[in-house]
Amino acid sequence: MAINIELSKRVKDLPPYIFARIDKIKKNARDKGADIIDIGIGDPDMPTPKHIVEAMKVAVENPEHHRYPSYEGMWSYRVEVANWYKRRFNVTLDPATEVLSLIGSKEGIGHLPLAFVDDGDVVLCPSPGYPVYEIGTIFASGIPYLMPLKDENSFFPDFAAIPAAVLKRAKIMFLNYPNNPTSATCTEEDFKRAIELAFKYNIIICHDAAYTEMYYDGKRPISFMEMDGAKEVGLEVHSLSKTYNMTGWRIGFAVGNKDAVGGLGKVKTNLDSGVFQAIQETAITALNTDEAILEANRKIYQVRRDALYDGLSKIGIEVNKPKATFYMWAKVPAGFTSESFAMHLIEKAAIIVTPGNGFGVPGEGYIRFALTVGIERLQEAIERIKKVI
Numbered sequence: 240m241a242i243n244i245e246l247s248k249r250v251k252d253l254p255p256y257i258f259a260r261i262d263k264i265k266k267n268a269r270d271k272g273a274d275i276i277d278i279g280i281g282d283p284d285m286p287t288p289k290h291i292v293e294a295m296k297v298a299v300e301n302p303e304h305h306r307y308p309s310y311e312g313m314w315s316y317r318v319e320v321a322n323w324y325k326r327r328f329n330v331t332l333d334p335a336t337e338v339l340s341l342i343g344s345k346e347g348i349g350h351l352p353l354a355f356v357d358d359g360d361v362v363l364c365p366s367p368g369y370p371v372y373e374i375g376t377i378f379a380s381g382i383p384y385l386m387p388l389k390d391e392n393s394f395f396p397d398f399a400a401i402p403a404a405v406l407k408r409a410k411i412m413f414l415n416y417p418n419n420p421t422s423a424t425c426t427e428e429d430f431k432r433a434i435e436l437a438f439k440y441n442i443i444i445c446h447d448a449a450y451t452e453m454y455y456d457g458k459r460p461i462s463f464m465e466m467d468g469a470k471e472v473g474l475e476v477h478s479l480s481k482t483y484n485m486t487g488w489r490i491g492f493a494v495g496n497k498d499a500v501g502g503l504g505k506v507k508t509n510l511d512s513g514v515f516q517a518i519q520e521t522a523i524t525a526l527n528t529d530e531a532i533l534e535a536n537r538k539i540y541q542v543r544r545d546a547l548y549d550g551l552s553k554i555g556i557e558v559n560k561p562k563a564t565f566y567m568w569a570k571v572p573a574g575f576t577s578e579s580f581a582m583h584l585i586e587k588a589a590i591i592v593t594p595g596n597g598f599g600v601p602g603e604g605y606i607r608f609a610l611t612v613g614i615e616r617l618q619e620a621i622e623r624i625k626k627v628i
């Protein structure tokens with residue numbers, strides 16, 4: 240007979256990871272033989288560009304890469320990240336102290352609170368938001384304070400609504416623009432207000448920049464690191480996942496304030512052993528990808544965005560037209576909740592979307608579409624939705 244294996248309180252108390260739950264529902268529908276259109280999860284459907292895959296084939300043959308990597312990342316990778324920031328954002332970074340490799344940005348986000356949060360410290364998390372901000376906080380025995388993102392505030396937190404007592408106990412604030420799940424972008428003015436607040440209350444800002452290269456109409460989003468004072472108050476995590484269709488490769492980076500980046504590095508040194516060097520070397524190739532390839536990708540998403548936006552608008556579903564990201568954040572029709580509408584779409588139309596409340600209570604009343612299927616399938620999805628609302 241086995242011993243009594245009991246989960247820790249911190250794991251037992253976790254909200255169910257929404258994507259795991261949706262996976263189960265999807266599997267049930269698939270087992271029943273449904274022709275499913277899955278526009279639920281934010282995972283690019285297009286493959287990693289060929290020149291990147293080819294670079295990996297060469298890198299993996301090099302025995303130097305078969306040993307433990309350095310914790311903070313290969314020097315050549317960190318230099319290339321700094322070069323990329325210079326080229327793309329005109330931001331200067333010291334690769335020795337201001338750049339750190341990550342096993343995907345999710346890893347960096349999840350580990351960051353362990354470096355700076357003590358029992359009962361507060362972490363300010365946007366909500367709806369990427370669930371890892373909150374979960375990383377809980378794992379570090381911190382207390383997430385949810386900053387609602389509302390349409391009337393252009394999906395940016397209302398700092399004036401946060402009590403001073405909370406701000407005084409806050410150690411970290413997460414921000415994410417272009418935003419998942421709302422697809423909102425923010426302005427320099429917004430970032431400026433965040434930096435002022437960070438100085439006033441001594442809060443580390445961690446900006447999640449996963450979507451800066453997924454934009455429309457030629458309007459390139461800014462990096463938090465471009466702002467005056469950004470390097471004094473925080474860091475930015477970024478990832479090759481969405482930009483280069485490399486979600487499976489697990490490679491990202493953190494840049495910014497050397498003490499913030501260094502603190503995260505300290506946690507990582509004690510928990511993981513860095514990123515497979517062949518992947519880091521390949522990431523150097525990825526960061527030097529011809530803009531024309533990325534532009535072609537963006538065009539594909541833009542055609543999909545336009546089709547889904549026009550189609551949903553025509554059938555009376557209220558949706559903001561994204562300037563960036565491959566998401567669409569839509570209001571559920573009257574009489575539905577996020578959950579009941581998502582279930583309705585799965586059961587009646589074999590369409591998988593993500594219920595907005597899965598990103599936090601303030602996401603109630605919305606669902607999120609991901610533009611991760613081809614145009615014909617999106618059109619088919621619109622036809623099916625039309626029939627069931």
Ligand SMILES: *Cc1c(COP(=O)(O)O)cnc(C)c1O
Nearest residue numbers: 343344345369419449478480491
């Ligand atoms: C997809 C995504 C990431 C990227 O995660 P990786 O671990 O780098 O694959 C980070 N933040 C947000 C908000 C995302 O949606």
